[in-house]
Amino acid sequence: MSTTEGQLVIRDERFCIISARFNERIVDQLVQGAIDTLMRHGASDTQVDLVRVPGAIELPLAAQRVARSRQYDGIIALGAVIRGATPHFDYVCAECASGLSKVSLEHEIPIGFGVLTTDTIEQAVERSGTKAGNKGADAALATIEMVSLLRQLSA
Numbered sequence: 001m002s003t004t005e006g007q008l009v010i011r012d013e014r015f016c017i018i019s020a021r022f023n024e025r026i027v028d029q030l031v032q033g034a035i036d037t038l039m040r041h042g043a044s045d046t047q048v049d050l051v052r053v054p055g056a057i058e059l060p061l062a063a064q065r066v067a068r069s070r071q072y073d074g075i076i077a078l079g080a081v082i083r084g085a086t087p088h089f090d091y092v093c094a095e096c097a098s099g100l101s102k103v104s105l106e107h108e109i110p111i112g113f114g115v116l117t118t119d120t121i122e123q124a125v126e127r128s129g130t131k132a133g134n135k136g137a138d139a140a141l142a143t144i145e146m147v148s149l150l151r152q153l154s155a
Helices: 024-040 056-069 088-107 121-127 135-154
Strands: 015-020 048-053 074-082 111-118 128-130
Touching: 015 024, 015 056, 015 135, 024 048, 024 074, 024 111, 024 121, 024 128, 024 135, 048 056, 056 074, 056 088, 056 111, 074 088, 074 121, 074 135, 088 111, 111 121, 111 135, 121 128
Parallel strands: 015 048, 015 074, 074 111
Antiparallel strands: none
16 A cells, blocks of 8 residues: 655745735734745745735635636635624635635645634634644645645646
8 A cells, every 4th residue: 555645845836825804913823824834844935925805705716816827836825704793704604615615626726724713803813823823824734735745646
């Protein structure tokens, strides 16, 4: 039996981080976590671009345009959706996740899902760099690994 796994090393690959501006204080921490992770694993400034969109619902459209450009090997989508008193939360979360998944499959490009979906601001803060780690960093790691894995599977 042989096993194929992605490696956590960046060589010549290019990455695009797409981040939502809504809940910017939280999302900026996710962006910083993703950038730090990419740099620690071998990326240079010229291998990483940042695209900002208004909110999480706009992430799939931007990801589709970025994927269609074929300039990047992986995309990292970052945002924070915090539950409010209306069902808006459920629609935004579902459409964001579904849209990003469709783009990834359609264009065969890894998209790291770093969109927080929390009940409270405190939970979002915990997941953006305190008690629960940094989910932006986690999304970057998953993207690095998947880019490497897909290259191996194509070879």
